[in-house]
Amino acid sequence: MKVYQTNEIKNISILGSSGSGKTTLAEAMLFEGGVIKRRGTVEAGNTVSDYFPVEKDYGYSVFSTVFSVEWNGLKLNFIDCPGSDDFIGGAVSALNVTDTALMVINAQYGVEVGTINQFRYTEQFHKPVIFVVNQLDNDKADFDNTVHQLRENYGAKAVQIQYPVQTGAAFNAVVDVLKMKMYRWKPEGGKPDVLDIPAEELDKATELHKALVEAAAEHDDTLMEKFFEEGTLSEDDMRAGIRAGLVSRGMFPIFCVCAGKDMCVRRTLEFLGNVVPCTDKMPRPVTTEGIEVTADPAGPTSLFFFKTTIEPHIGQVSYFKVVSGKVKVGDDLTNADRGSKERIAQLFAVDGQIRSEVSEMEAGDIGATVKLKDVRRGNTLNGKGCEYRFDFIKYPEPKFRRAIKPVNEADAEKLSEILSRMHEEDPTWIVEQSKELKQTIVSGQGEFHLRTLKWRIENNDKLAIEFLEPKIPYRETITKSARADYRHKKQSGGAGQFGEVHLIIEPYYEGMPAPGTYRFGGQEYRMNVRDTQVYDLEWGGKLVFVNCIVGGAIDARFLPAILKGIMGRMEQGPLTGSYARDVRVCVYDGKMHPVDSNEISFMLAGRNAFSTAFRDAAPKILEPIYDIEVLVPGDYLGDVMSDLQGRRALIMGMNSERGCEKLMAKVPLKEMSSYSTSLSSITGGRASFTMKFSGYELVPTDVQEKLLKEYAATQTEE
Structure with a gap:
């Protein structure tokens, strides 16, 4: 393959809901471009895009696939993205390194929730969009209704x-x-x-042509003047106007295609070649230092790595975009993120699993290399004297979590290595070794996303694993003040141990006044504050430690030991063993022995005094609450709302968004365990949701009682 100049390269993402026919369209484009001699099908499992075993087994895309088509002297780089919301990470990565989005729509269903979700990302990244209405040969295809929905959602821009x-x-x-x-x-x-055009279609075609001319003229002042003077525009003028409209997102052209029968694919490629802007005409990426980088082949060499895969017989394949300069085989580059040196031994233009060696690539191009020593997804490699670093890919929050463990405990280390590798391939798989829960938690975008992870580990790595219901990271706190004292005394023939601590605890909140006077059991306790220390706890919330000791009852050197004892007890709350938070502790009195007092004595005294007071301070369990947004077709709104209310959800509001209803709610994490599966079942897979941690709130009394019983049962068993 020849070396393409920057102004000959166009980078395009192929987006669309599951079942819209993206992979079939990609296959037809490769065929029309002469890359393949025979079109494969998803059903036969022989397409260029879906070449991983898991994709062939499931019958649809799991990973994004890079391919290119040479068309009229130009190189059109495509990234075919998975349609399922569970694999949205592929679309997010692709949109960050491409310049235009081809949004494929199934003519049977029109604008789906998946379309709306992916369109949101094109808005976020300010990418031009072209709508391609596919599967027009289906008996249920309704092109006019699809156009109506597009205009309803995106206005006159469609x-x-x-x-x-x-x-x-x-x-x-x-x-x-x-x-x-x-x-x-x-x-x-x-x-x-x-x-x-046949006579019976001429009036309709002429009307739509006028609308297109006006739309094209709107985005260029020169074209607008010409339109007013001449009443029309030439085909070249219209292309220039459409291109300007695409770049500004002022126009979203609508095309027809029947990918399965290879109809109108050639014309779509022709339009992409003639009209879609080249990479050097698009907004420039910005480094972490805020520097705009021009796609200039004469500039310093800088590559951004947006995807890695592990492939049989090859190992790691690293996909990159040449952001600046040019890269050649044999170049020595520096990893801006890790400081390591890398040599580019091979360069490939990629068509799925087909790789063609090239000698160099210029700014704007997308390619791959292999056998790099220390390059991860998201890294930047630079030439000599260049210090660019890019970090512009931000992935959505996970929505589905499970505890994972190997069937054979001896394979725990092997599983950890596999999970680390798979996170590199798909960064929306999040792996956490939870010290608190004593579980390995893996989170993803949905049940199918995690089921795919399990399939790959068991089939590719031959390691049997199981998913478990993850524990919930509850928190414990107190709701009233309490007082306690504890004397630790131990005599065992040699040096003894002695420490006595008196303390008062109370719920902490921001802006609360300094400790004053307290009354317990008819007795008054007045605090004389000498020092206050505020500690932000790593698990959230605060511990405020107040020294109110007067008269030297406890030597200041023992206060850190008392604090250590209290902190140790907060790491294992007395109700369920969960972390405690938001407590103010006033140590106001105690006793010490001139010989037997030491740090261990006061640590134990502080720990036990705190534990006793905590139990007397009306302790409560807090649970994690998440903000969720559900995007659902109006027909299913009532069912979705009823399901949420059954999950102890607090509905915060709702509004309409582009033909769908958006429902906002706060829901306990405990109730979200299998929500993605339930939502898919209720709506036939036509709804989606996002969730984000909001904060901790008190659990209802009945839930707390149930949790206390469950914890007591586990303690008895142990």
């Missing part, structure tokens, strides 16, 4: 370039209102016959 003469089994022709021609295909698809 502009038709084409429309089908008819849909369903008889689909074989489209009218192109940019070219003002009709394209008609033979049953085998491929190259069409280009015909004049």
Whole structure:
């Protein structure tokens, strides 16, 4: 493959809901571009895109796939992204390194929740969008309704370039209102016959052509003046206007395609080649230091690595975008993130698992290399004198979690290594070794996402594992003041141990006044504050330690030991063994022995005094609460709301968003365990949700009683 110049390269993401036909479209594009001689099918498991065993087994995309098509002297780099919301990480990575999004829509279903979710990311990254309405040969295809939904959601920016003469089994022709021609295909698809528009379609085509001309003129002042003077625009003028509209996101062109029969794919490639902006015409990426980097082949060499995979017989394959300069085989580069040196031994242009060696790549191009020593996804490699570093990919919060362990405990270390490697391949798999819960927790975007993880570990790595219900990271706190004292005294023939601590504890909140006077059992205790220390606990909340000792009852050198004893007890609360938080402790009195007092004595005295007071301070259990947003078609809103209320959810509000309903709620983590599965079941897979940690709140009394019984039972068993 020849070396393409920066102004000959276009980078495009292929997005769309599951079942929209992205992989089939990719296959048709590769065929039309001459990359493959025969089109594969998803059903046969022989497509270029879905080449991993897990994808062939499941029948749809799990990973994003890079491929390219040479078209009219240009290199069109594509990244075919998974449609399932569970694998959204692939789309997020792709949109960060491509310049345009091709949004594929299933003509049977129109604008789906998946379409809306992925379109949100194009908004976030300010990427041009082209809508491609696919599967027009399906009996349930409804092109007009799909266009209506697009305009309902995205307004007048959704502009038709084409429309089908008819849909369903008889689909074989489209009218192109940019070219003002009709394209008609033979049953085998491929190259069409280009015909004049039939008389019966001319009025409709002319009306849509005028709308397209006006839309194209809107985005360029020169074109607008020309339009006012001449009343129309040439085809080249219209292309320039559409290109300007794409870059500003002021226009979203609508195309027709039947990927399965290879109809209108060639025309779509032609439009992408003629109209979509090249990478050097798009907004420039920004380094972590705030420097804008131009896609200039004469600039310093800088590569950003956005994806890694582990492939049989090869090992790690690292995918990159040349952000600046050019990279050649044999170049020595420095990892800006890890400080290590790397040599580029091989460079590849990639079409799925097909790799073609190239000698160099210029700024804007996307390629791959192998056998790098110390490069991870998200790293930047730079040439001599260049210090760029990029960190622009931010992934969504996980939504589904499970504890994971090997069936054979002896394989624990092996499992840890596998999970670490798989996180590199898919960063939306989050792995946490929880000291608190004494479990390995793996989190992802949904049940299917984690089921895929399990499939790969068991089938590729031959390691049997099991998923368990994860424990909930509860917290314990107190709701009233309490007082306690404890004397630790031990005599065993040699040196003795003696320490006595008197303390008062109370719930802590921001801005509370300094300790004053307390009354317990008819007796008054007045605090004389000498020193206050505030500790931010690593598990959230605070411990405030107040020294109120007067008259030297306890030597100051023993206060750290008392604090250590209290902190140790807060790490294992008395109710359920969970971390305690938000407590103020006033140590106001005690006793010591001139010989037998030592640090261990006061640590134990502080620990036990605190434990006794905690139990008397009306302790309560706190549970983690999450903010969730559910995007659901209106038909299912009532069922979804009822299900949430059954999960102790507090509905915070709702509004409409582009043809769907958005429901906001606060829900305890405990109730979200299998929510993604339930939501999919209720809505037939047509809803999605996001969740984000909000804070901790008191559990209801009945829930607390149940938790106390469960904890007591585990303690008895132990």
